[in-house]
Every structure is written in C-alpha cells, then in structure tokens.
Amino acid sequence: MNGAGRGLSLLAGGVYALILAPVVVVVALAFSADNFIVFPPSGFSLRWFRALAGNAPLLAALGVSVQVACAVTLLSLVIGVPAALALAKGRFRFREALTGFFLAPLLLPTLITGLALLLFFTRLRLTATLPGLALGHMTVTVPFVIRMMTTAFATLPHDIEAAAATLGAAPWRVLRRVTLPLALPGVIACACLSFLLSFDETVISLFLSGPRAATLPVEMVHYVEGRTDPLIAALSVVLIIFTLIVVVAVERLVGVARAVSK
Amino acid sequence: MNTRLPLLLLPAAVFVLGIYAWPTLLLLRNAFNEVGPTGAMIPAWSLATLRDVFADGFTLELTRNSLLLSASATALALLLAYPLSLFLFRTNSRWRGPLAVVAILPMLVSGVVRVFGWLAILGDRGLVNSVLQSVGLISAPLKLVFNWTGVTIGLTESIMPYMTLALLAGFGRLDRTLEEAARSLGASPWRGFLRVTLPLSLPAIALAGGLGFVLSMSAYITPKLLGGGRVFVLATEIFEQATTNTNWPVSAVLAIYTLVLLLALLALAQLASRALAR
Numbered sequence: 107m108n109g110a111g112r113g114l115s116l117l118a119g120g121v122y123a124l125i126l127a128p129v130v131v132v133v134a135l136a137f138s139a140d141n142f143i144v145f146p147p148s149g150f151s152l153r154w155f156r157a158l159a160g161n162a163p164l165l166a167a168l169g170v171s172v173q174v175a176c177a178v179t180l181l182s183l184v185i186g187v188p189a190a191l192a193l194a195k196g197r198f199r200f201r202e203a204l205t206g207f208f209l210a211p212l213l214l215p216t217l218i219t220g221l222a223l224l225l226f227f228t229r230l231r232l233t234a235t236l237p238g239l240a241l242g243h244m245t246v247t248v249p250f251v252i253r254m255m256t257t258a259f260a261t262l263p264h265d266i267e268a269a270a271a272t273l274g275a276a277p278w279r280v281l282r283r284v285t286l287p288l289a290l291p292g293v294i295a296c297a298c299l300s301f302l303l304s305f306d307e308t309v310i311s312l313f314l315s316g317p318r319a320a321t322l323p324v325e326m327v328h329y330v331e332g333r334t335d336p337l338i339a340a341l342s343v344v345l346i347i348f349t350l351i352v353v354v355a356v357e358r359l360v361g362v363a364r365a366v367s368k
Numbered sequence: 369m370n371t372r373l374p375l376l377l378l379p380a381a382v383f384v385l386g387i388y389a390w391p392t393l394l395l396l397r398n399a400f401n402e403v404g405p406t407g408a409m410i411p412a413w414s415l416a417t418l419r420d421v422f423a424d425g426f427t428l429e430l431t432r433n434s435l436l437l438s439a440s441a442t443a444l445a446l447l448l449a450y451p452l453s454l455f456l457f458r459t460n461s462r463w464r465g466p467l468a469v470v471a472i473l474p475m476l477v478s479g480v481v482r483v484f485g486w487l488a489i490l491g492d493r494g495l496v497n498s499v500l501q502s503v504g505l506i507s508a509p510l511k512l513v514f515n516w517t518g519v520t521i522g523l524t525e526s527i528m529p530y531m532t533l534a535l536l537a538g539f540g541r542l543d544r545t546l547e548e549a550a551r552s553l554g555a556s557p558w559r560g561f562l563r564v565t566l567p568l569s570l571p572a573i574a575l576a577g578g579l580g581f582v583l584s585m586s587a588y589i590t591p592k593l594l595g596g597g598r599v600f601v602l603a604t605e606i607f608e609q610a611t612t613n614t615n616w617p618v619s620a621v622l623a624i625y626t627l628v629l630l631l632a633l634l635a636l637a638q639l640a641s642r643a644l645a646r
Binding site: 109110111113114115117118121122124125126127128129130131132135142143144145146184185186188189191192193195196198204207208210211214215216217218219221222223224225226241244245248249252302306308309312313323326327330331334338339342345346349353357361 | 373374375376377379380381383384387388389390391392394395398448449451452454455456458459460461465467469470471473474476477478479480481482483484485486487488489491493494495498525528529557582586588589592593603606607610611616619620623626627630
C-alpha cells in the first residue's frame with residue numbers, strides 16, 4: 107500500500123480548498139473596484155492600494171509594529187539563545203523542570219497573559235507604550251526561541267564539537283567557531299519566526315494598545331469592526347506576500363512544519 | 369564551561385519571573401478584590417466578586433456558549449483535519465513538503481486577515497450568497513456571519529492546522545504494516561481503515577480534539593469579529609470587562625474560571641487518550 111489513494115487524495119483536496127479559500131478571496135478582493143465587501147467584485151482596480159498608501163492611522167500602526175517586532179526579535183534572541191544553549195548542552199540538576207518553567211508562558215492562552223500584563227503594566231504606566239508592547243510580545247517569543255533553539259542545539263552533530271575539543275580548542279572557542287556557526291540557519295529561522303509572531307500578535311496587543319500606541323493588527327481589528335470596505339484586503343495582500351517570503355526563507359533553512367510544531 | 373553554563377539561564381529566568389510569573393500572580397490577587405457600587409476597585413481579600421460572578425446567570429450562559437461553540441468547531445475541524453493529516457502521512461508525492469506547509473498556512477497568516485476573508489465569503493454579498501443567489505437557490509441572502517454559524521466556521525478553520533499537526537504526530541506511532549496485513553488478507557480499503565487505522569488513531573484523535581477545544585475556548589478575535597458583537601463567549605466577556613468596563617476583579621475571576629475549565633478539559637483529553645491507547 108503505497109501513497110494516499112484516490113478517495114483520500116480527493117478528500118484532502120477539498121480540505122485544502124477550504125484552507126485556501128479565505129486567503130484567495132482576500133487577494134481577489136484587494137483588487138476590487140467596489141465600495142463594499144462584495145464578492146465576486148463587480149470590477150477590478152488598484153484604488154484600495156492607493157487608499158492604503160494614504161491611510162495615516164494604518165501606516166502609523168505599521169511603523170509601530172515594525173519597531174516593536176525588531177526590538178522583540180533582537181531581545182528574544184539575546185535572552186533565549188543562551189538559555190537554549192544551557193538547556194541543550196548543560197548537565198545540571200533540575201534541567202527538565204527548568205525547561206518546563208521557561209516554556210510555561212506558551213501554555214497560557216494569550217487572552218490570560220494579555221489580561222495579566224494589562225493589570226501589571228497599568229501600575230507601571232507601560233500600557234500603550236512601545237516598551238510595554240515589546241515586553242508583552244516577548245512572553246510569546248522568548249519561550250518560542252528557547253523551545254526552538256533547544257531542539258536545534260540538541261540535534262547538532264556532536265562529533266564535530268567533540269573533534270574540535272579533542273584537537274585542543276577551549277570550550278568557548280568550540281562554541282564560537284563550531285556550535286554557533288552550525289546553529290546559524292536555525293537562529294536565522296528563529297529570528298524570522300519571532301518577527302512574524304510579534305508582527306501578527308493580536309490579543310496581547312489589543313490589551314496593551316491605546317490611542318498613543320497601537321500595532322497594525324489592533325488597527326486592523328478596529329477598522330474591520332467599524333467599516334466594511336476592501337481596504338483591509340489590500341493591506342492583507344501586502345502582509346501575505348511578506349509572510350510568504352518569511353515562510354519560504356524558514357522552509358529553506360529548517361522546514362516550517364518542524365519549526366512550528368517542536 | 370559546564371559549571372558556568374547555568375548562568376546563561378539567568379536573563380531568561382529574570383524575564384519569565386518578572387514579566388510572566390509575577391503578572392499572573394497579580395491576576396490571581398485581583399480576583400479577591402471587590403468592586404464598589406461606583407464600579408471602583410476596592411482592595412480586599414474576599415470572595416465577594418467570585419460570588420457575584422457565579423450568582424449572575426450570564427456567566428452560565430457564557431459558559432454554555434463557549435462550550436457549545438468549541439465542541440462544534442472541534443468536531444468539524446476533526447472531520448476535516450483527519451483526512452488531511454492521513455493524506456499527508458501517506459502521500460509519497462514529491463510535493464509533500466509544500467503541501468504540509470499549506471496545511472498549516474492558517475497558523476502563519478494573521479488571524480485578522482483570515483477573518484476578513486471569511487467576511488468576504490460568508491457576508492450578505494459574499495461568495496456563498498452570490499453563488500446561491502445567481503443559481504436561484506435562495507432569494508434573500510443567508511445569514512452566515514455575525515452569528516453562531518460564522519463563529520463556528522471561523523473557529524474551525526483557525527484550530528484545524530494545530531489539530532492536523534497533533535494528528536500527524538499521532539500517526540507517526542501508527543504501524544502501517546498492520547493495515548497492509550489487513551489489506552493483504554482481503555479487507556477492502558474502507559474496511560481496513562474502519563477496523564485497523566481508525567481504532568489505532570483514537571488516542572491521537574482524543575489529544576487533537578482536546579487541543580482544538582482548548583484553542584477555540586480561548587480564541588478572542590474570531591468570536592469578536594465574526595460574531596459581530598452578537599455572540600457572547602467567556603473570552604469576549606473577559607476582554608470587555610477588562611478594557612471597556614475596567615472591572616479588573618470580575619475579569620480576573622472570569623479568566624481564572626476559564627483557565628480551570630481549560631485545564632479540566634485538557635486533563636480529560638489526556639485521560640481519554642490514555643484509556644484509548646490501551
């Protein structure tokens with residue numbers, strides 16, 4: 107029994123159609139000439155891309171999102187990669203328990219984390235600020251980086267490191283010249299996905315955003331709540347293209363399915 | 369190097385303690401505060417807010433809505449994710465890699481974008497209503513969004529990729545030779561599936577189902593936007609109480625209550641999975 111069989115392939119095809127439907131429809135709608143969400147559109151134009159280029163609140167939110175995502179990515183790697191290295195290579199007590207502790211934030215729904223952070227940050231006057239948003243996103247990205255990089259470090263071929271050590275390289279030299287270069291594709295993939303996670307993070311951002319600082323997904327939610335025109339579709343196309351570039355890059359580096367599941 | 373390695377954990381430990389553990393404790397603490405008649409928060413150590421929340425019939429309704437919506441979304445998603453993951457597990461197409469990526473695509477595309485897509489498909493002037501009206505099956509548009517139907521469909525799609533991954537992981541432990549044996553002994557493909565593959569994958573189904581249920585219970589964007597303010601679940605109420613009403617004690621009580629429900633459901637799924645594995 108090789109392969110999937112006809113019936114199963116057909117079923118899977120149907121499911122694929124369902125998975126792709128919202129994305130395909132959004133892309134088509136972005137080129138609509140209509141004033142409202144009408145599908146299929148009565149005509150095609152680029153008017154919603156022009157409208158997008160002139161929409162100050164959305165562009166400002168895009169700026170906020172990019173700044174936050176850059177800071178989040180950098181800080182998450184700085185905090186997460188050393189921790190992952192220690193967890194993967196270290197032989198100390200409570201290693202399992204510590205791994206569980208570091209990954210704990212991934213267990214709580216972002217709805218709960220967002221609420222907890224709102225209560226905490228209100229006292230510190232960190233709500234609706236860039237540092238507040240960045241710290242909020244890092245509750246997702248730091249554990250993510252630790253989880254992904256612990257696996258990446260643990261699956262590196264041990265013999266090359268062992269060879270370098272046998273040939274007299276000091277531990278830090280082995281790390282710098284062998285381990286880190288070997289892990290570099292993983293680190294880059296991890297950075298890409300952290301950026302994407304921060305950029306797309308919606309629920310925590312909704313709790314922590316305000317008129318002074320709102321990320322792009324937050325502005326998009328407000329826009330969809332208030333109005334029904336294809337502007338968000340045009341914006342979505344830009345975001346989907348950006349996401350695809352990141353996904354293809356990650357797929358080339360480590361494989362997406364592995365990156366998101368393990 | 370080994371003795372100094374644990375030092376590398378320090379920044380991460382400080383971060384998780386300060387920005388995760390401490391705020392979570394603070395959330396717990398807020399559940400014991402009281403709400404004054406003006407809506408202002410009164411610091412206290414009392415169970416008054418807890419009592420008020422559970423005396424309110426609305427809490428029961430929210431719980432029922434959350435459970436029913438999650439159950440239907442999980443059931444639908446299982447029906448769709450199961451053949452998809454079985455296909456991915458068995459196919460030897462050289463497109464397997466890209467196909468696996470497409471299967472988890474919804475995880476990677478912003479939730480707001482996908483919800484917007486569903487608005488365009490299910491809306492009054494959306495794809496489904498346009499097609500049905502143009503072939504003359506209906507005269508007035510069907511109400512498919514801003515109600516339970518829309519939220520169920522949106523939730524189904526958003527939890528499917530996670531369940532596909534969970535099922536795929538479960539299939540990994542499935543012994544293919546067993547079904548091959550059934551086939552070689554003369555069982556039809558369908559019979560081989562029903563009598564061998566399906567029973568063996570029941571533990572994976574239980575785990576994937578638990579995961580999907582928990583994810584739909586804690587989803588906020590989908591019920592909010594596809595429900596259009598007409599579908600009330602625990603998640604939307606927690607957000608409303610925390611932001612619009614700034615009623616922190618009530619939102620904290622509801623959040624902890626939801627969390628307890630989620631943990632109970634996850635434990636149930638684990639138990640079911642273990643029982644089915646025997």
